[in-house]
Amino acid sequence: MHSSLWVSKTGMAAQDTKMTAISNNLANVNTVGFKRDRVVFEDLFYSIQRQPGAQVDDINQLPTGVQLGSGVRVVGTQKVFTQGNTQNTSQELDLAVMGQGFFQIENSDGQITYSRNGQFHVNSEGLMVNSQGLPLEPQVQIPDNAVSVSVGVDGNVSVTTAGDPASQNIGQITLAKFINPAGLEA
Numbered sequence: 631m632h633s634s635l636w637v638s639k640t641g642m643a644a645q646d647t648k649m650t651a652i653s654n655n656l657a658n659v660n661t662v663g664f665k666r667d668r669v670v671f672e673d674l675f676y677s678i679q680r681q682p683g684a685q686v687d688d689i690n691q692l693p694t695g696v697q698l699g700s701g702v703r704v705v706g707t708q709k710v711f712t713q714g715n716t717q718n719t720s721q722e723l724d725l726a727v728m729g730q731g732f733f734q735i736e737n738s739d740g741q742i743t744y745s746r747n748g749q750f751h752v753n754s755e756g757l758m759v760n761s762q763g764l765p766l767e768p769q770v771q772i773p774d775n776a777v778s779v780s781v782g783v784d785g786n787v788s789v790t791t792a793g794d795p796a797s798q799n800i801g802q803i804t805l806a807k808f809i810n811p812a813g814l815e816a
Contacts, residue, residue, distance in 0.1 A: 640701030
């Protein structure tokens with residue numbers, strides 16, 4: 631294959647990957663807690679036809695030389711963890727993470743997974759769960775007679791119950807933070 635066609639092919643393949651990432655970002659524009667992907671590129675090796683600074687004759691040197699690139703490749707995709715827009719839903723258990731951190735969710739196999747999606751519900755056992763029915767970790771159980779639930783900025787969950795106007799602390803939502811959140815597996 632002619633080298634210019636090969637270089638063009640690498641560029642097209644890289645841009646195809648970028649378009650796939652953009653398409654996924656657009657498809658998830660209304661997904662709660664979604665963080666967009668950014669494609670990271672790097673150039674491939676260079677073919678050096680003439681070395682910069684090489685001698686042209688006994689006195690003169692080449693100022694730049696001739697270096698031809700061999701294309702581009704995708705080295706990775708990164709999640710972009712900028713703060714998204716918050717929306718008031720008037721739902722007591724719709725939460726948003728302001729700044730860094732992830733909600734900890736216990737998967738069906740007991741593994742802990744992490745999410746920025748703060749849409750929570752109460753299951754039949756009174757546990758705070760995500761849309762898939764998976765509980766928060768540590769678990770927060772809301773009593774049957776709770777009239778209202780509130781979550782403070784520190785993650786403390788309080789309820790007021792029928793017949794008792796004083797709020798009671800029933801647990802705390804803790805966030806997990808990572809040194810390299812862009813390196814987490816989606």
